[in-house]
Amino acid sequence: MRIARVITSGGVTTVRVDDDGSFIPVDDPYAAFAGGKEPQDAAEPVQPVQGDLAPPCTPTVVVGIAQNGPGHASPVQAWLKxxxxxxxxxxxxxxxRDAGQTVAEAEVAVVIGRDTTGLTAENAHEYVLGITAVNDLSSPDRAVVDPRNFESKSGEGYTPLGPWIDTALSLDADLPMALLADGVARAETSAGRLPMTPRGCLAYVAGWTTLGPGDVVMMGAPHSQAPVHAGETVEIVIGDLRLSTPTS
Structure with a gap:
């Protein structure tokens, strides 16, 4: 199922994205996940809704996995955004404009479905609602004076997320990954090049802090990053997920 959130005249509505692209309101997907089932279509309204897409979840915690790319065969490291x-x-x-170069990073974003108490690498899939795409925008030049990543990762709007959560995607899938700017590919790779697996990363994070419904873990950039410039439209491709972000 593809779960999204749509901005309507009555507020933000959780929907499933139908095969024809229409938005069908559904019940709380996290409550359904806790019950071991997929969300059912909402009783009211019964008609598809229209509107712009909001972020597909509203995380309380966003975790980034540090240095999770080729050439960084270090133990799992994490940071908060x-x-x-x-x-x-x-x-x-x-x-x-005051932070030097901007880099976009195409990453797999794992959306947590329930309290992660008890999560291990082996059972991690039992705690995951699904996968979405994230553009982890950064100002890496700030790392010279900001080794903890606060300034380099804190730009307004620097975590575009979406377009929806795909509950059918596996944590173990070698998903194609690409970063495009104005339609031109600047990086192409796959999730299989992550030296630390999503399962291992989730187990590490859950071993230190409890995550909950809607929280997000960004899995790192395995050669899936490139500089971008104001005025370009950046597109993140994770499998069939395509996340578009205009910049100014």
């Missing part, structure tokens, strides 16, 4: 940087598909992000 403010959930206030999360924005939805198609929202224009203004790149900071």
């Amino acid at each position: 403010s959930p206030r940087t999360v924005t939805g598909p198609g929202v224009t992000v203004r790149l900071r």
